[in-house]
Amino acid sequence: MSSDTTKPRLRRHTVEANGLSFECLRSGEGDRLALCLHGFPDDAGSMVPILTRLADAGFTAVAPYMRGYGPTDAAPDGDYSATALGQDAVALSVALEHRFDTDDAVLVGHDWGAVTAYAADQVDSDAFSRMVTMAVPPGFDALLLEYPKQLLRSWYMWLFQVPDVPERALRWRNYGLIEFLWELWSPNWEYPDARIAAVKETFRTDDTVSNAVQYYRDTVGPSISDLLRGERPDIEDVPSVRTPTLVICGEQDGCIGPGLFDHAGEVIEECRVVRVREAGHFMHQERPDVVGDEIVSWLTNGD
Numbered sequence: 044m045s046s047d048t049t050k051p052r053l054r055r056h057t058v059e060a061n062g063l064s065f066e067c068l069r070s071g072e073g074d075r076l077a078l079c080l081h082g083f084p085d086d087a088g089s090m091v092p093i094l095t096r097l098a099d100a101g102f103t104a105v106a107p108y109m110r111g112y113g114p115t116d117a118a119p120d121g122d123y124s125a126t127a128l129g130q131d132a133v134a135l136s137v138a139l140e141h142r143f144d145t146d147d148a149v150l151v152g153h154d155w156g157a158v159t160a161y162a163a164d165q166v167d168s169d170a171f172s173r174m175v176t177m178a179v180p181p182g183f184d185a186l187l188l189e190y191p192k193q194l195l196r197s198w199y200m201w202l203f204q205v206p207d208v209p210e211r212a213l214r215w216r217n218y219g220l221i222e223f224l225w226e227l228w229s230p231n232w233e234y235p236d237a238r239i240a241a242v243k244e245t246f247r248t249d250d251t252v253s254n255a256v257q258y259y260r261d262t263v264g265p266s267i268s269d270l271l272r273g274e275r276p277d278i279e280d281v282p283s284v285r286t287p288t289l290v291i292c293g294e295q296d297g298c299i300g301p302g303l304f305d306h307a308g309e310v311i312e313e314c315r316v317v318r319v320r321e322a323g324h325f326m327h328q329e330r331p332d333v334v335g336d337e338i339v340s341w342l343t344n345g346d
Contacts, residue, residue: 052095058107058142061134065107066114071098076145077342078136078171079106082154082178083255084213084221085325086112086245088238092331093151093338100339103143107135109155111254113245123254124261128155129162133170149342150286153177153327155258161284168285175338177291178324180303181310182281184266189278193300199224203259213252218243228298229323238328278306287313289341291334293322315341 054069068087077097079090090106097104108115110131111123118127136148150171152160157176164174180186187193203209213220221242225234246252266276290307292299307316317337322329 052098053091058105058135058138060138061131062119063110063116063131065110065116065131065135067105067107068094069103069105070094071101071103072143073098073101073103074145075102076136076139076143076148077102077104078132078139078148078150079104080132080150080152080156080159081106081109081112082152082156083258084224084242084246085154086242088241089153089325089328090151092335093327096331096335096339097151097342100343102149102342103139103145105135105139108245109159111257112251113248117250117254121257122261123257125158125162126166127261128159128258129164129166132159132163133167136170147172149173149175151175151177151338151342154179154324158183158262160286160288164284164286165282171286173342174286174288175291175341176288177327177334178293178296179299180290180292180307181284182278182306183299183303184263185276185278185281186303186306187266188275190300190303193303196298196300200259200263203256204264209256210252213246213256218246221246224298225325228296229293229325229329230295230297231321232323232325232329234325234328278309281310284311284314287311289337290314290316291319291326291337292316293319293324293326293329295321295323296326298324 058065079093081087081089087106087108094104111117148171150160157179160174160176161181288311292301292304304316307314319326327334
């Protein structure tokens with residue numbers, strides 16, 4: 044671990060969207076909106092390197108704490124499915140464009156933020172002109188049986204289906220499982236002490252632990268049930284993603300194997316896949332300059 048001495052230009056504010064109150068980090072005053080969505084086990088602070096790069100490129104860049112995380116409201120109906128997350132993203136884009144008088148919204152998502160991006164395209168393919176997804180490929184469920192090693196990599200997803208156990212595991216020994224997953228998924232990342240401390244503080248807030256686990260139960264659980272019934276999904280059956288999308292993966296990702304990203308073009312109608320060398324699952328924090336350049340280029344130049 045290392046010390047984090049950066050002081051980015053950030054503001055905090057609250058946005059009402061889709062019946063929830065979202066606590067957000069914001070950087071920039073540009074005339075284009077960039078919605079930046081974090082994953083697990085993480086929080087909005089993980090998107091700070093992207094926020095600042097996008098702000099410098101002329102965007103108003105906003106990173107909300109996802110539904111159920113920390114200061115953002117929990118889902119009143121307990122719904123943490125991918126569809127609900129996609130609806131959040133679309134509603135946030137509308138609310139933020141109105142609030143900051145911006146236009147031509149784009150979406151950047153990491154991990155669950157990437158899942159949200161694919162779902163948002165199904166909710167409204169016109170909501171975002173371009174997207175960037177990091178660390179999760181489209182059609183992940185349909186690729187599991189083609190990559191048996193991924194079934195082992197995804198052990199934590201199976202664990203999270205068990206009642207009560209994952210909640211206790213996440214809280215055990217001062218949220219040590221978060222550090223374990225970060226080190227397993229990004230083995231060469233010397234993450235800042237301040238960053239891991241901030242994420243642990245988010246997970247101590249209200250019911251964040253239970254809500255974060257519910258993401259897996261609501262979205263991954265049905266897919267596991269299908270597999271147990273012998274229903275094998277096919278990548279050809281995955282709904283097309285119509286929004287032009289840049290897909291980024293880390294070559295050293297210990298969570299999702301880089302091979303799964305070979306199929307992105309079979310799902311996304313217009314896409315580019317970038318593999319980041321010497322980076323794992325948290326590539327946007329491990330190699331912020333490389334990843335930031337790719338994101339800005341895709342969102343501004345389209346290539």
